Amino acid sequence: MNQAPSASPLSAPASPSRLVIASRESALAMWQAEHIRDRLRALYPQTEVSILGMTTQGDQILDVTLSKIGGKGLFVKELETALEDGRADLAVHSLKDVPMHLPEGFVLAAIGEREDPHDAFVSSRYENLAALPPGSVVGTSSLRRESQLRARFPHLKIEPLRGNVQTRLRKLDEGQYAAIILAAAGLKRLGLGNRIRALITSEDSLPAVGQGALGIECRADRADVIALLQPLHHPDTAACVLAERAMSRALAGSCQVPLGGFAEVRNGKLRMRGFVASPDGKRMAHTELFGNISDPEALGNRVADALRALGAEEILASLNV
Numbered sequence: 001m002n003q004a005p006s007a008s009p010l011s012a013p014a015s016p017s018r019l020v021i022a023s024r025e026s027a028l029a030m031w032q033a034e035h036i037r038d039r040l041r042a043l044y045p046q047t048e049v050s051i052l053g054m055t056t057q058g059d060q061i062l063d064v065t066l067s068k069i070g071g072k073g074l075f076v077k078e079l080e081t082a083l084e085d086g087r088a089d090l091a092v093h094s095l096k097d098v099p100m101h102l103p104e105g106f107v108l109a110a111i112g113e114r115e116d117p118h119d120a121f122v123s124s125r126y127e128n129l130a131a132l133p134p135g136s137v138v139g140t141s142s143l144r145r146e147s148q149l150r151a152r153f154p155h156l157k158i159e160p161l162r163g164n165v166q167t168r169l170r171k172l173d174e175g176q177y178a179a180i181i182l183a184a185a186g187l188k189r190l191g192l193g194n195r196i197r198a199l200i201t202s203e204d205s206l207p208a209v210g211q212g213a214l215g216i217e218c219r220a221d222r223a224d225v226i227a228l229l230q231p232l233h234h235p236d237t238a239a240c241v242l243a244e245r246a247m248s249r250a251l252a253g254s255c256q257v258p259l260g261g262f263a264e265v266r267n268g269k270l271r272m273r274g275f276v277a278s279p280d281g282k283r284m285a286h287t288e289l290f291g292n293i294s295d296p297e298a299l300g301n302r303v304a305d306a307l308r309a310l311g312a313e314e315i316l317a318s319l320n321v
Contacts, residue, residue, distance in 0.1 A: 015044040016224065022079040022088035025053040026164040028186050032214055033092045035189075036112075036232065043231055052088050054078050076217075080106060083218060089225050090218045095210030095241055096183070100249040102217070109226045110216040111241055113234035115185035117212035117262065119145060119205040121198040122172060122187075123179035128198040129153055136178035139171065143279055145181050147258035148205050151281030165190060181205070185212035206260035206275055206286075209244040213237050236265045239296040240272075246300025247274050251312060257319060261303070263296070270296060274303040276312040278319070285310035 019040060023033035033051045040049045055078075076098060079091040083106065095111065102108070126132050132153070139161030140146055146158045159177065161168055165186055172180045181200070187193055216232065218225045240263035247261045258279055263272040270293050275286035287306040291299025304312075 014224070015047045015228070016089075017046075018048045018050075019044075019090065019225075019228075020088040021049065021051045022082040022091040023051055023053055024079070025055055028094075028165055028190055029092070031189050032094065036090075036092045036214070036216060039232055040228070044228065052082060054082065080217070089222065090216055090229065093215045093217060094183075094186075095213040095215040095245075096208040098210065098215050098217070100209075100245055105220050106217055107220045107226070108215045109218045109222075110229040110233040111238040112214035112216070112232055114237040114240070115212040116188060116199070117207045118184045118202065119200040119207065120182050120184040120187055120196040121179060121200055122169070122182055122195050123197050124173065126179055126197070129156075129179070129200065129204065132156055132178055137176070139168065139177040139180040142181075142208065143256070143258040144208055144260045145205055147277035147279050147281045147284070148260070148275075149181070149281070150279075151277065151284060152204055154281070165192070169195060183208075183211055202262055202273070206273060207262045209248045209259070209261045210241050211262075213241050215241075236293075239270060239293045240264060243270055243272050243291070243296035243300040243303075244274075246297035247272070247303045247307075248300075250301050250304035251276060251307065252316065257316065261300070263299070265293060266290075269293060270299050272299055272303050274307055276307055276315050278315055283311070283315050283318075285312045285315060 021033050021037055023029050030053065037049045037051060076093055080103060082088040083091055121128055134155040135157055137157045137159050138149060139159055141161050149156060149158055161180055165182065168180055168182060171177060184196060184199055187196055216229055243263040244261040248259060251259060258277040261274040263270050270291045272291065273288045275284055277284040285307045287303060287310060289299060289303050289306060291302065
């Protein structure tokens with residue numbers, strides 16, 4: 001599962017003199033890296049913590065949808081190279097951008113507490129999805145969102161939307177779209193929560209696997225870094241995300257698959273919902289199960305099995321994934 005084992009509470013980590021965080025250079029990625037940098041500085045004041053900003057292939061190719069150019073892994077490959085060659089000690093990611101299979105030799109050393117996991121409706125003119133007139137153009141970069149929107153609101157026109165958060169908002173403000181759908185977490189972290197006209201319920205748009213959570217990646221052989229990061233690890237969020245990622249991994253989830261998975265802690269148990277759909281939203285399998293918080297991946301795998309029983313295999317086969 002590429003999840004680092006927790007450090008022993010009896011072995012307090014020795015603070016290094018220096019830590020370097022690899023990050024994409026988008027405003028949101030830098031906010032996330034700076035947030036982790038500040039947490040580490042507070043924990044280890046004698047350590048110099050800096051950020052290595054990088055432009056990834058996913059940031060450079062903006063005129064093609066992610067599903068057609070290799071998926072979200074394009075956002076992390078360069079950061080992993082920096083970890084591998086020693087230019088950086090850790091990398092901070094939006095977990096929804098992290099591929100389900102990490103390369104050999106890398107681990108998610110810590111998973112931070114989740115921000116709002118919902119999708120957000122952003123529009124200058126309309127209050128919510130239900131208020132959009134027929135034929136309204138809605139922008140989204142996600143096949144997951146597109147399939148659910150087409151299923152629930154077939155009268156809307158869904159168009160691709162790429163670029164960082166600010167670019168997407170500018171395209172909306174220029175009138176290219178009647179509304180756009182973004183992750184609420186990103187808007188809130190950038191201080192742009194006022195742009196959210198409505199949060200979309202998870203019934204209307206089930207979140208992406210890992211949405212709203214931060215993952216901190218490092219090399220598997222860096223036991224020192226893994227130990228240092230444990231105070232940033234949030235067990236409940238980690239249980240939810242590990243369940244979601246197990247489901248997606250079992251179903252070959254990627255940007256090319258309209259798939260969503262969302263787990264929550266409810267009364268000491270994990271409640272998880274998942275779906276797989278065709279891009280046009282006309283074929284959809286969805287289910288909900290409960291499981292043990294101590295074995296989240298087992299729940300994720302059971303959700304995947306339940307979706308297969310409901311026809312997910314046929315939907316996936318039709319997508320040639």
